[in-house]
Amino acid sequence: MRDTGLSLARSLRGVGALASAALLAALWLLWLLQSAPGAAPAPRPTLTILIWHWPFTKQPPELPSNTCTSYGVAHCRLTTDRSLLASADAVVFHHRELQTQRARLPLADRPPGQPWVWASMESPSHTHGLDRLRGIFNWVLSYRRDSDIFVPYGRLEPREGPAPPLPAKNGVATWVVSNFQERQRRVQLYRQLAPHMRVDVFGRANRQPLCADCLLPTVARYLFYLSFENSQHRDYITEKFWHNALAAGTVPVVLGPSRATYEAFAPPDAFVHVDDFSSARELAAFLTGMNQSYYRRYFAWRDRLQLRLFRDWRERFCAICTHYPHLPRGQVYQDLKGWFQG
C-alpha cells in the first residue's frame, strides 16, 4: 500500500510538472506572437509634414527629428525636403510665398487624396490672390478660431508658480508702430487721441526703432500699450496684444475685433477696449485719470493665469500632427477667399 501511495504521489508530481511546462510553453508562444510584427498593437506611425516653403525665408531652421517632441508632440516629423512630396502625410503651403509666386503649387505631382494645408497668420487685408486657390486646400492653419488647425498668437493657461511682480511705471501710454498709414483706423484713432493725452511713439514710423530686446523693457514702464491691429478682422488678435502688452506687464488698449471676441481669448478685465468709449477724448480722459486701485484690477487674472506665447512656426506646424487624427477627410475649401474674408 505504502509503495502504491508513493508511486501515485510521484506520478501526480509528474503530471503537475508536465502541466506547468505546458503552461509556460503556451505563455511563451503567446508572448512570441504578441511581439511578432503585425500582431502587436500597431504603434502610431510617424507622420511626415512637408513644409513646401518655409514662411518668409529661404533658410528654414534646422529640423532635427525631435523638433516636435520638444513641443510635446510625438510621432511627427517636419521636413522641407520636396522629394518627399509623393509620400508626405500632409503638405503645407504658407500663403505669402504663393502670393508673391516665390513658391508654386505642385499640382501635377500631387498624390491623389493627399491633404494640403493652407497656412497664414496675416489678416485678410494683407492677403491677396485667394481667388486663384479655389478647390485646392483641405485644411486651414490660422489664427481664426474656426480653422482646422487653430494656432493663436498667444493663450492664457492655468498658472504654475507665483506671478512675477509688476514692472514700475513712469508713463501713461505708448505705442510701437512701423507701418503707419493715414487710411488705417489705428492711425486715425491715434490722431484723435494725441490732442488729449501724451502717447510716446516708438518704431520705424517715428524714426525711433526699438531693438528686439528693448521692446519689452521700454513698454513695461508704461501703464498702457496701444494694441492697435493694422486692420480689423474676425479673431485677428496678434502679438501686439499677447507679446507687446501682456508679456511686457502692461495693459493693452485694444483696437481690433469686438470686445466679445477679445473676451473669448482673455478675461474681460485684462484689457481696455476702445469701443467701450463713445469718443477718443473720453478714452484719453479714462487713461490719464487712472488711479492705482483701479489699475491693479487689470492684473487680477495674473493670480490664476499665465501667458503662453506661440511665436515659432515649428510649433504651429507640429500642431498639425496633434489634430491629424480628427481632421475632416475629403473636405475641400472650394471658396477659400469667401471663407477667409467672411
Ligand SMILES: *[C@@H]1O[C@H](CO)[C@@H](O)[C@H](O)[C@H]1NC(C)=O
Ligand atoms: C479710481 O478710478 C475709477 C475709474 O475711473 C473710479 O471709478 C474710482 O472712483 C477711482 N477711485 C479713486 C479712489 O479715486
